[in-house]
Amino acid sequence: MFKLLLIEDDSSLFNEIKDRLLQWSYEVYGISDFSKVIQEFTEIKPDLVVIDIQLPKYDGFHWCRMIRSHSNVPIIFLSSRDHPSDMVMSMQLGADDFVQKPFHFDVLIAKIQATLRRVYNYNTEKITFKTWCNATVDYEKNTVTNDSGSIELSKNEIFILKLLIQQKNKIVSRDELINRLWNDKRFISDNTLTVNVNRLRKKLDEIELGRFIETKVGQGYIALEEEIQ
Structure with a gap:
């Protein structure tokens, strides 16, 4: 309960x-x-x-x-x-x-x-950790950690990041993100998603990963995978 x-x-x-x-x-x-x-x-x-x-x-x-x-x-x-x-x-x-x-x-x-x-x-799925852009994403602790440090994300932020990483290098539409996040887009302002993604990107900037979340105008967002040198 x-x-x-x-x-x-x-x-x-x-x-x-x-x-x-x-x-x-x-x-x-x-x-x-x-x-x-x-x-x-x-x-x-x-x-x-x-x-x-x-x-x-x-x-x-x-x-x-x-x-x-x-x-x-x-x-x-x-x-x-x-x-x-x-x-x-x-x-x-x-x-x-x-x-x-x-x-x-x-x-x-x-x-x-x-x-x-x-x-x-x-977060009941078997996958708890994910490696993305040489960083470790912990879906249980809501953290992203790399050599530049560690950040803690809110529930919405980690959920958005997870959805983007699951389809990395592919555009995830705004409608899909809104429907997965809030279940019914009729009651959600389009700006609400923008604010959440911008806040996620700002936090990722703290560990130099913000640039790997790109906005595709009129389409959605994409999580790029950094090439490992």
Whole structure:
């Protein structure tokens, strides 16, 4: 049974979401003190966080930064504000998905299920390590290591890299990546994938591998395989 932390200060909406999630046999927790979100997060140890942007004390972006400073737990943002910048900011901070209010509960539940399935089921394959461009990609620890150092990737980033490496030197379409990542592209902005890939490439730059992920305009992305000298 998965534990979900719902960080929402609207009590009526919190209770309605909680009731819907309980029907799917999830354990659902809320926040009792919005000035101590991190302390309660640490105590609960949730498998997934659903967080509103507008909260008392500090906004959801602040708490996302705090959570991401020591955890890669999947995060889904909720927002009543109709600003594309909110979605971009969410993805840049490492969120896994974004839901605009008002929303249909079936959409939220589908996104939660897709995220949990992606994060906790994708690494059950026998292959744990992969060598790519003279680097070791660890699909369990979400790390990429080479002679220049080691980086840690988020769940979305390692999943994107894995999909690209599986078809290295071939173009993987944006539609395929979106469908594999979020299950239903109808609810995902095209910019969401761009933000995730750019964040992946920026991290790979730290160990001199960013240049091996290329954008093919109008088509998708490709992971090149470095020639071993």
